[in-house]
Amino acid sequence: MITKMAFLLTCFLVSFPVIARAEEQFPADVTAFVRNAEICQYLSGEWDSSLPEDRKDALLKEMNARCTNIHVVQEKLQRKYIKNKVIELKLNTYQF
Template sequence: MGIEMYKFIIFFISLSLCLSVQATEQKNSDLQSFIENAEICQHLASEWDSSLPQVQQRYIEEQIDIVCPKAKHLREVIKRGYHDNKKIMEMIERYDF
């Protein structure tokens, strides 16, 4: 093999490692975003009360409509990415919304 072939192999390996690290970082970012959104979603749901003024009720409902769908979407993304990680799967299933 010539030097060009070695350069190509090293380049390919380096590229593969970079993409692997980026994929791991994205998965961790998705997991962190899910936790944040799920916590906020549950908190907002617990804050809503029929005795609150209507303005406050609407504000909470608007925030729920923003945050909860994000959490639900990220849960599905995480299920696909971590389906073989029992600990993470158990953790995300604790959230109910």
């Protein structure tokens, strides 16, 4: 008998190639946004006021490079690709 977790994992693994192929087909501007959005979210999760100053400085520098105006880029892409439901769904997964 397959457990619920094993079933869900199997479903994800079976559908992952389809998801990955859809993302590979994104236009360059959407791909660049997704990359920056993922990095931005990761960096924001790394921030901690107890970090050493040099690590905080490095994080801030990278966050400024990746996260500045990311919501503006997101809104621009949402308007540009309003008729593409796959891209629209991907863009809407990020909340800034």
